[in-house]
Each structure stands twice: as structure tokens, then as C-alpha cells.
Amino acid sequence: MTKKQIFMTSAFTENSIWRQILGICSALAVTNLMLNSLVMGLGVIFTLALAGFTISLLRNYIPKRIRMMVQTLIIASYVIIVDLVLKAYFPQISTALGPYVGLIITNCIIMGRAEAFAGKNPPLAAMIDGIGAGVGYTFVLLVISFVRELFGFGTLFGIPILGDWWTKWSIMVMAPSAFFMLAMLIWIVNTKSAKRG
């Protein structure tokens, strides 16, 4: 596989959310605001890329039986780095995201890519795969949060779009709407890809 193929496969063809149904916990939690989704997505891309790279570098040395412990340690370290950097240099974003940054550790996509790809492929390919999976994840988050923020708040990235006449749909801000939106998205994508064969 070429690098472009690796990227496209992990970002879209085998998208973590709509194909593998991974990482949906955070996709449900942060998607009521587009800004939160974007920053969450960037955090995940960063973690996926570097954790993938590091795990792949060490892949021939990591004892098979404790590989998951090692992966978790590496993933957690990168997430804490993201958290520290945000706290020190972008305190406002850090406050806005609150506990969500720490929760990147439990994002199943990262563990999933480590297990499925980084543990078996060379570092550069693992990094590209990680970025791809992260971009695919961020894409889904932005699509869902676009609809939820627009209908729920009448804004996009905090900028008023719909004006005062719009009656805000409170349900779009709450968790249930995320389930509906995600399910609809998976439905649409699966129908399309089934037609294509």
C-alpha cells in the first residue's frame, strides 16, 4: 500500500466511527459544539500519530503478553503531554474542554489502531495510519456537531447563524440527539457503500 492509500483507507474506507463503530463515546459527548469537536479531533490526531509512531518503533521489543499495558502507558503519556501543553499555553481551550482531554486516553480508536496497525507496520506507515484515522474521526465529529450546534444553539463555532427567530432545539444539545445523529450517519454511509457494492 502506498502512503496515500494507507491514509485514505484509515480515514474513510475503514473509518473508525462508521465502519468499526469505535470511539463513539467521545463522538457522542463532545459533539454539541463544533469548537470542542475540533479541538478534541486535533488532540486525537496528535495522540494517534505519535502513539502509533512510538508503538511501531518499539514493536519488536514489546513482549506480546504485556503489549496492551505498554500501549496504554504510551498513549496516556502523549495525552498528558497534550493536556499539559494546553494548560500552560492555551488555558482558555483547556478550561473549555475540561475533562475531555484526559478522556482521549480511553478513546478506543487509539488502542484499536495500535493493535491493528502500529504493532505490525513500520513507524512512518503507522504514523500516517494514525493521522488518517484521526482525520476520519474528526470529520465525523464535525459533521455531527455541525447539525447539533446549528439546531441546538443556532450557531456554528459560536458565531450566530440562525438569528433570534430560531427556536433552539434543546434535545440537540443533550446526549440523545447524538445517538440519533450518529445512527443516521452510519445508516446513510452504509446504504451508500452497499449500493456501490
Place this chain on the structure above:
Amino acid sequence: MVNKKTIFRETRAYPVVFMLLITIVFVGILAVLYQLTLHRVQTYRETQLKSMVLRTFDLPENDVEANFTKFISLREEADLTYYEATKDSVLLGFCFPISGSGLWSTIQALLAVTPDFKNIIDIEIVSQNETPGLGGRITESWFKAQFKGKLLVENHLIQQFTLIPENDQIKGFEINQITGATASSKAVVDMIYKNVLKYSKEMRAEL
């Protein structure tokens, strides 16, 4: 040498040694990074707090350090800690660091009241981890503005605020709650009541 290495990698000790080493390396990196950013993070927090104290009294925030020293003094008595604001040798009021349990975690706030404890001057939310877009809206200015100048006392007793739906007209001791975030709205109102009660008693305020 190569032979010996392969043998070691097959022993039971290898995973333990490997895990130990990799833990030391990664935790070491994190510890260093934490130490490097610690000062920055703390300075930011202190400045944030000071500027919030100034904000509750509507004092200028342009030069936080200078204005804080000029107008605010920290009082620490027994188990009470609070800020006192004075401008042109007139006591503006007291500012209490208050906290209460929200839906997910502790909400910390600063509450400024007039010297006679009869009115709230202002409230600022210092930290909270409520649901973004729902309970998180306790930091929005419309919500906080409701408390500005709000009367606290009736018949010489501290009153508890009652919550009414978001878009209704508030009067008396009513506060508009946030739609979909009753618990967080209630937490704020409750912590105000509890702390005003506590501080007014301890500071022997004549109501």
C-alpha cells in the same frame, strides 16, 4: 552475545524489566514537562483569580497585580478566608471563595456581597466541570448577571432563591434556571445560600 540476548527476551523477567524501564522513561518525561509548565500554570491561575476578584467589585482589570494590591486585601480569620475591597477608604464589600457540588464535580466560585450582607454585588465562576452546553452555561453572563445587586435578606433572614424556567420574568427572590440543567442551576443557588448563611453568622452581620 546475540544468543544470550534472545534467551533473556524469552525469560519471565523480560516483560517485568521492559515494563519497568519504559515506565521510568515515560513518567520521567512527563515529570520534567510538568515541572517546566508548573510555574506558568500557577501564575496564570493566580492572575485569573485576582482578576475575577476585581471583576466582582467592578474594579479595573487592566493591571491586575497593581489594582489587586491597591483595592483588595486578603483576610484570614480562624476558618474563614475572604477578600475585602476598599476604594477611596470606603469599604465596598467582601468577596468569598465559595464551592458546592455540581452535577459532575465541585463548582468553585467567588461571591461578592455588600458590607451589610443585604445584597449580592456579583458572582464569578472560578472552575466547573458541568456538561458543556447545558450546566456549563452557568458561566454565561446572562446567568451570572441575574445575581448582580440581588437582594439577599427579608425580615432579617437570609432568603433561598427559587428557580423558575429560563425565559420567565424574574422577581423578588427568583432566578431563571438553565433549561436542561436544573441540577447545576440549583447547585449555584444552594452554594450561595449556604455560604452567605455561614459567613454572615461567623462575621456577626446585623441583618
